[in-house]
Structures are given as structure tokens and as C-alpha cells.
Amino acid sequence: MSVSPRALLPATVTVGLALWAPGPAAAQDTEPVRNLDIELLRPTFSYRSxxxxxxxxxxxxxxxxxxxLAQFERDPLVLYExxxxxxxxxxxxxxxxxxxxWDFFERAGVRLTLPVNSNFGSTVPDLDADTAGLGDIGAGIRFLALRTGGFQVGVRADMLFPSNFPRNAWLGEADIRPLVxxxxxxxxxxxxxxxxxGATIRSAIDTEQDFKLGSELSITPxxxxxxxxxxxxxxxxxxxxxxxxxxxxGGAENPIETVLGAQLFPKENILVDVGAGRGWNEGYGTTDFRIFGGLTxxxxxxxxPPPIEPEPIVEAYEIPEENVEQLVQEVQVWEEGQLARVENxxxxxxxxxxxxxxxxxILPESMPTLRYVANLLNTKAEIAHVQIEGHASEEGSYEYNYELSTRRAQKIWEELxxxxxHPDxxxxxxxxxxxxxxxxxxxxSLSANRRVEFDIIKQxxxxxxxxxxxxxxxxxxNGQRHRVNQATIGAALPDQPEGHQIIEEVPSGDIFQQELEDDADQGGVLPDAPQGEAPGGALPEPERKGTIETGAPADEPSGDGAALPPADEPSD
Incomplete structure (x- = not known):
């Protein structure tokens, strides 16, 4: 660690000075201080950590x-005076x-870590411990205590065991250390x-100088x-x-270091970590720089796979010839210019x-479909309420996909x-x-699952x-005033000349169109089929075998793919 970039804390006599300075007390008390775990960055390999x-x-x-996780650290322990x-x-x-x-329960998981370290390049001969060996083994457990929406709270408890070998080599400590x-x-x-x-409970290590290491508080945002x-x-x-x-x-007991990194998921079950960091003061374990890479x-x-069920035995059934034509009529096909229709x-x-x-x-090419759906609703008042339902594919997290599908459904709601x-x-x-x-x-499959559905929940x-x-x-x-279109059952197409209406396909299969004269008593609307009188004097629509898409503007195709006739031309 160099002094200039990390002069945030007053540097006096810090790590190792008691061992290096002359005096019988220091000479006799070197070994406990060398048993010091200087590692700041410890991986847990937990889910989403x-x-x-x-x-x-x-x-x-x-x-x-x-x-x-592999790391290289430059100057993690430096002698200052x-x-x-x-x-x-x-x-x-x-x-x-x-x-x-291992996440052994839906709200609990355990972990175990084993560090292997190699120290080299010491420039303080009296204190160096250039060697390779085993660090302190860590074991822990964590619990998910609360989860609401995107907010989660949990607790953890860990133990660090003094498994370091060889001893007195800055690889670990002499006592067990609990962490909560x-x-x-x-x-x-x-x-x-x-x-x-959290807090680490540690037996006091007193160098009789300015560096006293004991229990400590750790904060990692x-x-x-x-x-x-x-x-x-x-x-x-x-x-x-x-x-x-x-x-x-200040002093060596209060290290501060920051890290920047990235996580890459080349496959669903493989995580690659890369990053770098540096220390900002003379605290123990901080570095001039560190780089790391990991694989989980x-x-x-x-x-x-689900059990294979035997195929059901289907008896052959011959459709009567008189029903073939009716079945063909009931098969709905998309007409030219038809972008939406009611099905069940x-x-x-x-x-x-x-x-x-x-x-x-929304992409511009999807806007005509939304306008078509709006026109359909504006001319079919019998549709009392539609619920817009957003769906996502499984690539993201549950929380992210839920939020994205909701916001996209809301966007379509706003456009309609x-x-x-009307919002009601x-x-x-x-x-x-x-x-x-x-x-x-x-x-x-993923593309098919990214969708928006329009469910009619009341008619x-x-x-x-x-x-x-x-x-x-x-x-x-936004509170701005906005006009609402009024629609009634049996309403004419928008911009249709008064006294004209195109009649859709009826159950008999005959297709006809009729020009009506403006009639004050009838309101210029021809009932579709006599199935009982409805409010307003109009009769209800017959059961559909085809679908009429009323409500398209005059410059857009109607349900049968033809533009509406100009106001001065009667329809056929």
C-alpha cells in the first residue's frame, strides 16, 4: 500500500511494527501477531451473491x-512508520x-469455503513469511427471514476455523472466530x-503499539x-x-476497499465472475490493487419426463353431408386487413x-393492431369489460418478469x-x-410465451x-382531458354514411348487404336477426359463424378487408 492514494486515515506505526521494533517485549510476542487473517474479499458461492x-x-x-475464486493482491500488508x-x-x-x-430448504442454505494462499515478494526481511499454505476454513448458514415484492431480509451465521498451515505466516489466525x-x-x-x-468476534491481538486487532464490525454495501x-x-x-x-x-484496524466487477452467464448453470479493486487507506488487508476471476x-x-399415456381410441365418425357446409362456414379464417376478432x-x-x-x-408496426382492437371495442358495446394480461418468457428472474409483464400490460391499457x-x-x-x-x-417456445392477451370477463x-x-x-x-367514444349494441361502423350499414354473415350462410333510408323511428339500424327485443329497440346480433370487424376508420380496412364507401356513395 502506498501512502499517497490512501492518506484518508492518520498513519502512525501500524501492522508489524511491534515485531520489527527493538525491545524484549516485541521480540517475545511476534508469533501471535503473525497469525493474522488479512483477507478482505471472501466468496460465499451463494445464490445471486x-x-x-x-x-x-x-x-x-x-x-x-x-x-x-482466484485472486492476485498487491501489497495487502505493508509496514508504515x-x-x-x-x-x-x-x-x-x-x-x-x-x-x-447447498440450499437445503426453501428459506435456508449452508456453505463451506477453503482458501489456499501463496505469499511472496516481501521487502521486510524481519517480518516476511513468503510461503504457500492453507488458510482458515469457513462454514456458515443463512436464512431468508422476509420476502415481499423485491425486498428481502435474511440473517447469516459463520464460523472461521484456525486451519491455517504453516502457522505464523499471515495465512490465518490462532482462534475460532464466529461471525453473525x-x-x-x-x-x-x-x-x-x-x-x-455483521460482527466478527475475535480474541484481542495487542501489539502494544498503535495496532490493536480484536472484535470488529463489517459493512459491505x-x-x-x-x-x-x-x-x-x-x-x-x-x-x-x-x-x-x-x-x-483511523489506523490499521479500519480498512476500506472498493471493488468493481461483472458476472457473465454463458449457460443457465454456469457463472463467471471477473473484477478488480483497490484500497483507500492503510487498513490491514487493503491493496494497491487486486484482480480476481471466478467460476461457479x-x-x-x-x-x-411425464409418463406416456396411451393414445385414446377414436372411433371413426362420418359427418353427414348436410352438415359439411355448416362446419366449413364455422371455421374462422383471417380476412385481408383483419387484425383482431372476438373468439369465445x-x-x-x-x-x-x-x-x-x-x-x-411498443414497436410502431404493432400500433395498427392496437388501434384495431380499440375500434372493435368502440363498436361492440356488448363487451362490458376486457382484462389485458401480460406474459413473459422464463429468461429473467420471477420478480423482473412479473414487473415487466405488468408494465407492458399497463402500457397497452393506456394506449386503448x-x-x-372508457377506463371502466x-x-x-x-x-x-x-x-x-x-x-x-x-x-x-420463448417467443410464444412473450405475449399479451385480451380476456373478455364480462359481456x-x-x-x-x-x-x-x-x-x-x-x-x-397525467390528468389531461380526453374524449371517450360512445358505442352501442348494433352500432354502425365509424364514419359510415347515415342511413347505411353493412350487415354481416348470418347463420343461413347467405351474405347480403342492404342500403337503408334514414328512419327516425328505427335509428338507421337494421336488426341482425329476430331473436328477442333488446334495449333501445334494436334486436340482438345473431350467433356468429364469421366475424365482422366494425370500428375501423375510413382509411383503414374493415373486417372484410374492404375500405368503407365514401359518404356520397351507397354501399352495394
Missing amino acids: IPGLDTPDIGEEGQLRMGL FENELGGVVGNRATMQLGVS GLLVRQDIGRFSALLDT GLMYEVSPDFLNVYADGFIRGGFTNLFQ YTFMKKEE DQIVIREPIQFYLDTTE IKAGV RLSFKGMGEVVPLKMGEDEE YGPLDIIPDYPDEILLPW
């Missing part, structure tokens, strides 16, 4: 992970930390705020950003320690709504309201990834009274 910072997240029950650097006690250090973690701590995580969109804080879901994350975290006897008052492998559960309890769209990647911004549909006829919700259309990890019958909505509303998201 980053090197040196644990999280409360617990993976799938029974999930097992194994990993390793009155702000003058005398040399590196541990000039260079290479470490390899191996670990395993609190874990917090808050996910906000692609950002995650992390906090790992972090921030992660999901650049590409399930592929690339970047993060920053800081390691802050403070000895209880000299809490955050997750053992995935093999899903057993859904509004089915011809092409899926497309968004820009990981946003709620801006197109004149619409609602939205997100379902994340839990209701897939297709199972599989191929792009075809008015012939005897129901249709609400009279106000002509204007205040948009919920």
Missing part, C-alpha cells in the same frame, strides 16, 4: 453449487478459494441494492445492474471494517404486440384509453412467466342496460 457480499436469496430447494512506508510485509499474494453451497450478520436486498427494475453487515437478463450483470461493492476498540477512527457451477435438477371469451389478435427489448415501448375506450371497460395485470403457452428453452346480454359513459374523462396518468 457477488464475491465478498452475501445476499438473503435462496435458490430452488435442494440446489447445489460449487465454485472457485509515521506515514512513511517501510516496505511490504506481504508484497504479493495469490489466493485460490474453493467453496460449495444481517443481509438485505432490494430489487428495483434492473437495479439491486445490497447490504451485508453493493449495487448491481442487470445489463442483459440472465446473461450479464455489473456491480460495485465496498468493504468497510472497523475495530470496536477504535471504531472508524450449479447442479440443475433433472426434470423427469377473448379478443384474438392476428400478430403479437411487439416491444423494444426490455422496455414498455387514448384511443377512446378495461383492466390489466401481469402474470410474469408462470403461464407459458409452450414448454421449452428454444427461441420458438352484456340482450336485456342488460348498457352504461352511459361520459363524453370526456381525465387521463389517470
Whole structure:
């Protein structure tokens, strides 16, 4: 550690001075001080953790992970005297930390870590311990105590065992050290705020100088950003320690170091960590610089294929010739220019709504479909309420996919309201990834699962009274005044010349169109088929075998693919 970039704390006589300075007391008390664990960055290999910072997240029950983290550290232990650097006690250090973690319960997991260290390049001959050996083994357990939305809280408890060998070589300490701590995580969109804080209980190590090492408080905050879901994350975290006897008052007992890193997921069960860091004061374990790289492998559960059920025996059935024509008519096909239609309890769209990647911004080529759906609702008042349901594929986390699907459904809700549909006829919700259309990890299946559905959850019958909505509303998201389109059962197509209406296909299969004269008593509307009188004097629509798509503007295709006739030309 050099003095100039880390002169944030007053440097006096710090690590190792009691051993190097003359005097019988120092000469007799060297060995306990050399038994010092100087490692700041310890991986846990826990689910969704980053090197040196644990999280409360617990993976799938029974999930097992194994990993390793390799580091190179420059000057993690330096001898100072009155702000003058005398040399590196541990000039260079290479470490390899191996670990395993197991989430044995849906809210609990355990882990074990084993460090192997190599110290070399010391420039203080009286204090050097250039050697390679085993560090202190760590074992721990963590519990997820609270999870609500993107907020999680957990607790952890660890033990560090004095397994270092050889002894007196800056590889570990002489006593068992328990650690207890609190874990917090808050996910906000692609950002995650992390906090790992706790206390280490340690027997006092007194050098009889300015460096007294004992129990200490550790605070490790972090921030992660999901650049590409399930592929690339970047993060920053800081390691802050403070000895209880000299809490955050400077000296070697209070190291501070920051780290920047990235996580890459080349496969679902493989995690690659890379990063670098540096210290900001003369605290023990801080470095001029450190670089690290790691690999974590997750053992995935093999899903057993469902049992093969015998194919049902289907008896041949000959369709009577008189029913063939009716069955053919009932098969719905997309007409030219038809972008949406009603099928049972859904509004089915011809092409899926497309968004820009990981946003709620709708692609321009999908806007005509939304306008078509709005026109359909504005001319079919019998559709009382439609629920817009957003779905996502399984590439991201459950929390991220739920939030994205909800925000996209809300965006479509807003667009339909801006197109004149009253808000009382619409609602939205997100379902994340839990209701897939297709199972599989191929792009075809994933693409099919990214979708928006329009579910009709209420329809008015012939005897129901249709609400009279106000002509204007205040948009919920900005308070601006906006006009609402009024629609009634049996309404004519928008911009249709008064006294004209195109009649859709009727059950008999005959297609006809009729020009009507304006009639004050009938309101210019021809009933579809006599099935009982409905409110307002209009008769209810017949059961459909085809679908009429009314409500398209005059410059857009109607349901049968033809543009509406100009106002001065009668329809055929």
C-alpha cells in the first residue's frame, strides 16, 4: 500500500511494527501477531451473491453449487512508520478459494469455503513469511427471514476455523472466530441494492503499539445492474471494517476497499465472475490493487419426463353431408386487413404486440393492431369489460418478469384509453412467466410465451342496460382531458354514411348487404336477426359463424378487408 492514494486515515506505526521494533517485549510476542487473517474479499458461492457480499436469496430447494475464486493482491500488508512506508510485509499474494453451497430448504442454505494462499515478494526481511499454505476454513448458514415484492431480509451465521498451515505466516489466525450478520436486498427494475453487515468476534491481538486487532464490525454495501437478463450483470461493492476498540477512527484496524466487477452467464448453470479493486487507506488487508476471476457451477435438477399415456381410441365418425357446409362456414379464417376478432371469451389478435427489448415501448408496426382492437371495442358495446394480461418468457428472474409483464400490460391499457375506450371497460395485470403457452428453452417456445392477451370477463346480454359513459374523462396518468367514444349494441361502423350499414354473415350462410333510408323511428339500424327485443329497440346480433370487424376508420380496412364507401356513395 502506498501512502499517497490512501492518506484518508492518520498513519502512525501500524501492522508489524511491534515485531520489527527493538525491545524484549516485541521480540517475545511476534508469533501471535503473525497469525493474522488479512483477507478482505471472501466468496460465499451463494445464490445471486457477488464475491465478498452475501445476499438473503435462496435458490430452488435442494440446489447445489460449487465454485472457485482466484485472486492476485498487491501489497495487502505493508509496514508504515509515521506515514512513511517501510516496505511490504506481504508484497504479493495469490489466493485460490474453493467453496460449495447447498440450499437445503426453501428459506435456508449452508456453505463451506477453503482458501489456499501463496505469499511472496516481501521487502521486510524481519517480518516476511513468503510461503504457500492453507488458510482458515469457513462454514456458515443463512436464512431468508422476509420476502415481499423485491425486498428481502435474511440473517447469516459463520464460523472461521484456525486451519491455517504453516502457522505464523499471515495465512490465518490462532482462534475460532464466529461471525453473525444481517443481509438485505432490494430489487428495483434492473437495479439491486445490497447490504451485508455483521460482527466478527475475535480474541484481542495487542501489539502494544498503535495496532490493536480484536472484535470488529463489517459493512459491505453493493449495487448491481442487470445489463442483459440472465446473461450479464455489473456491480460495485465496498468493504468497510472497523475495530470496536477504535471504531472508524483511523489506523490499521479500519480498512476500506472498493471493488468493481461483472458476472457473465454463458449457460443457465454456469457463472463467471471477473473484477478488480483497490484500497483507500492503510487498513490491514487493503491493496494497491487486486484482480480476481471466478467460476461457479450449479447442479440443475433433472426434470423427469411425464409418463406416456396411451393414445385414446377414436372411433371413426362420418359427418353427414348436410352438415359439411355448416362446419366449413364455422371455421374462422383471417380476412385481408383483419387484425383482431372476438373468439369465445377473448379478443384474438392476428400478430403479437411487439416491444423494444426490455422496455414498455411498443414497436410502431404493432400500433395498427392496437388501434384495431380499440375500434372493435368502440363498436361492440356488448363487451362490458376486457382484462389485458401480460406474459413473459422464463429468461429473467420471477420478480423482473412479473414487473415487466405488468408494465407492458399497463402500457397497452393506456394506449386503448387514448384511443377512446372508457377506463371502466378495461383492466390489466401481469402474470410474469408462470403461464407459458409452450414448454421449452428454444427461441420458438420463448417467443410464444412473450405475449399479451385480451380476456373478455364480462359481456352484456340482450336485456342488460348498457352504461352511459361520459363524453370526456381525465387521463389517470397525467390528468389531461380526453374524449371517450360512445358505442352501442348494433352500432354502425365509424364514419359510415347515415342511413347505411353493412350487415354481416348470418347463420343461413347467405351474405347480403342492404342500403337503408334514414328512419327516425328505427335509428338507421337494421336488426341482425329476430331473436328477442333488446334495449333501445334494436334486436340482438345473431350467433356468429364469421366475424365482422366494425370500428375501423375510413382509411383503414374493415373486417372484410374492404375500405368503407365514401359518404356520397351507397354501399352495394
